[in-house]
Amino acid sequence: MSELRELYQEVILDHGRSPRNFARPTDANRDCDGFNPLCGDKVHVYLTVKDGLVEDVGFEGAGCAISMASASMMTEILKGKMEAEVKTLFDRFHDLVMGDAEITDADLDDPDLERLVVLVGVREFPMRVKCATLAWHTMTAALDGNEEEVRSE
């Protein structure tokens, strides 16, 4: 059960139960829908972006503990970042979650990635990786101005 405990750590359960920034920011100017057809989970991500700066992030939706926690932590981490930083962070997080890269000391020195390491445990559960990445893909699509719903396929 150790891998299971590693996945369902208190921080994930806490974010899953009480998601942060669970609302549409009043001045949001970009947004996108995300949908996981496998489980019916839905997430809607909102961003307030001004001059390349992500001033505010919020989300709404319903899903499992992993998808809710991932979305919630994402909104906390992205606030105040430049678009380019967001993309670099997502690329690295994506590689780690997909199992395409191993966690390095540099990752652990990065305060944002260090927080996200709890979600990397999902790589041991291939059927659940999409739960952890759905909000991030949706956020990326919103940043790029895509209006089509993101599907985790």
Added chain:
Amino acid sequence: MAAMSQMAAPITATDPAGGAARVFDAKAVRADFPILANESHGKPLAFLDSAASAQKPRAVIDAVRHCYEQEYANVHRGVYELSAKTTEAFEESRRKVARFLNAASEREIVFTRGATEAINLVAASYGAAFLSEGDEIVLSTLEHHSNIVPWQLLRERTGAVLRVVPINDRGEFDLAAYAELLGPRTKLVAVTHASNALGTFTPVDEIIRLAHERDVPVLLDGCQAVPHLPVDVAALDVDFYVFSGHKLYGPSGIGALYAKLAHLEAMPPWQGGGDMIKTVSFEKAIYADPPTKFEAGTPNIAGSIGFGAAVDYVSAFDRAALVAHEDALLDYTLNRLADVEGLRLIGEAQNRASIVSFVMDGVHSHDVGTILDEAGVAVRVGHHCAQPVMNYFGITGTVRASFGIYSAQADADALVEGLAQVKRIFG
């Protein structure tokens, strides 16, 4: 709890060789299924997902293997011995399926890829030929997507209208509402025999009687019913009956459409190709008789033979004993789940197949599924391709445990143990 457990005196079945029925011995039956000897995450495998696809007994595996190793060539084509033998085995499977359903003739059995293709066949052929704009098709809230989408495609082609029979809070078919929905424009009723998401048996005798009073044909989706109880299409007087081999312990990619011969004779082909014709020139083709008319191209030969073996496997038992076994397991599981705090059953039909759907307070079904998996328990989580049912109950998904011929109390115990672990993790 489960009505079939009060079945009257056991029916005396005979095995395919004409001998007495095989006595149902749960342990011996379990040993027939090699995969169940495996572990999952270091735990004994508790396979509770038979409603999605059932495991295969040695007899089915051997039949498929025998086909490929000893008796394989294309069917209905070769003049040589091997092709003749394969054709005979293939057609014998069709006769087995016909006997299994008590069809009047094997000509009423069309082999398909599965129940989904069988419904698509009826929609594309019967539906397109005999339904037009404004004609109504009656479905129910309980339908699997495979008995919804083909009719939506037909609606796009013809302008036909879909009418949906509601369910009640126990997940039961609303017979009174159904009777009201039947009207002068009703041209077809297509409903499930048993709900895949909730297990609910629908009142098929009444459904068919009411439809036939208006000369409306009825299609039943028998995927979840056929593995659980004996089905007699003649006694039902049903027009179309579809089911999949893989849920009946047979191979995947093979299933059957039963249809009254008069329907099959009146229906146009739905796919063109080899085997479904008598003669072809560039001016015209003369179609073969049913069922060949509906089987274009080289069929799933080994799958059909495995399908026949699966039918034999199940038919060897006194079916009432199988019903009693699964109903007892259902009752045992429901009793044990009643003690699980925070668990809410979805669907509590009086008359149901051995399927249990539930949600856990504050825990998403996917999280439950992952934790159960680590405990060696395989369940289905999510919407079960039955989103209208989920919408009715205001949820996005459930955890579903479903039982088969090989299921045991130990599987239900493992489920309850796994749910305790869910509580420990989620608090």
